[in-house]
Amino acid sequence: MTPLSTFPLPLSPNRPPAGYGWEERDMSVLSTTSAFNTGINQRDTFLGQRRCIICGFRSLQHCHIIKDSEPEVWSNLKARNWIPSRAKASPRHEPRDGLLMCPNHHTLFDDYTFFIRFLPNIRKFVLVNYSNHPDLQQCHGKAIALDIRDRYAPFPSLFIIHEMRVRGFHPFQPIEPAMPDDSPWQDWILSHSVFDNASGSFKRDSPPDNGDNDDNSFAAQSQPQFQPMTMSTGDTSSGGRRVTLNADVIADILAATHAMPSWKACQMDGTSWTGTAQENIQKYVSSIGVLDHLSELRI
Numbered sequence: 001m002t003p004l005s006t007f008p009l010p011l012s013p014n015r016p017p018a019g020y021g022w023e024e025r026d027m028s029v030l031s032t033t034s035a036f037n038t039g040i041n042q043r044d045t046f047l048g049q050r051r052c053i054i055c056g057f058r059s060l061q062h063c064h065i066i067k068d069s070e071p072e073v074w075s076n077l078k079a080r081n082w083i084p085s086r087a088k089a090s091p092r093h094e095p096r097d098g099l100l101m102c103p104n105h106h107t108l109f110d111d112y113t114f115f116i117r118f119l120p121n122i123r124k125f126v127l128v129n130y131s132n133h134p135d136l137q138q139c140h141g142k143a144i145a146l147d148i149r150d151r152y153a154p155f156p157s158l159f160i161i162h163e164m165r166v167r168g169f170h171p172f173q174p175i176e177p178a179m180p181d182d183s184p185w186q187d188w189i190l191s192h193s194v195f196d197n198a199s200g201s202f203k204r205d206s207p208p209d210n211g212d213n214d215d216n217s218f219a220a221q222s223q224p225q226f227q228p229m230t231m232s233t234g235d236t237s238s239g240g241r242r243v244t245l246n247a248d249v250i251a252d253i254l255a256a257t258h259a260m261p262s263w264k265a266c267q268m269d270g271t272s273w274t275g276t277a278q279e280n281i282q283k284y285v286s287s288i289g290v291l292d293h294l295s296e297l298r299i
Contacts, residue, residue: 033093035095040099042152063098065154096158114139116159126144150261176242180240
């Protein structure tokens with residue numbers, strides 16, 4: 001039997017024995033990291049199961065858009081109002097900087113093989129296979145499983161930084177890659193009816209168990225069956241669109257970022273509401289705006 005821990009007597013006044021103190025910093029890191037994981041896991045659940053937002057696979061990893069090793073970039077984005085001033089102090093703790101991906105797509109994302117572009121006109125996050133990687137051809141130009149109305153939806157502005165890096169890693173690719181004009185959902189979203197067209201939202205809850213549910217079948221079909229294809233480079237007159245990046249495009253994405261419920265929810269999460277009713281009203285107006293957008297949030 002392992003002997004019990006011992007400590008010398010008498011005890012020090014007004015403090016516990018060494019090793020038994022309240023490690024506030026460690027507890028804070030644990031708490032905020034748990035909030036990061038919980039926010040992403042709740043957001044990226046479909047039909048009762050957590051899924052890769054790109055392929056629907058269930059072997060998962062947490063992915064950061066801005067890496068947790070880049071606190072200076074994070075602070076710069078706050079200063080430029082690209083992310084809310086009340087976002088978490090570090091990207092490692094902010095769920096709106098996180099994505100749930102399978103190991104394959106996580107690696108490709110971190111290697112700057114593809115980028116994700118938010119399209120304000122159709123309010124979808126779309127995968128762009130900028131490197132023309134053969135394993136991503138069937139995903140190119142299709143919307144991934146993110147809902148701009150979710151309270152933990154990632155900030156579209158963060159994807160601009162990632163996109164700039166992807167473009168820099170592949171300087172000889174077309175500057176304006178083409179993709180389908182309609183940007184349909186990824187195949188797994190359509191084949192498993194994950195998106196409810198009537199409500200315009202994803203199905204988060206588990207379907208009724210009628211004895212026919214075969215989750216293993218879902219997982220197997222959700223793995224991308226890669227088939228080499230050629231990225232379309234045709235002009236937009238044939239029904240495609242060009243993925244451009246300029247000052248006007250960035251301004252449109254920033255405007256959409258500032259207007260999204262996730263931005264407002266982040267501001268509220270980071271605000272202390274311990275003042276009087278009048279003080280809290282003033283905080284709300286200065287942080288969120290006069291109009292109440294809480295009804296827009298996808299809790």
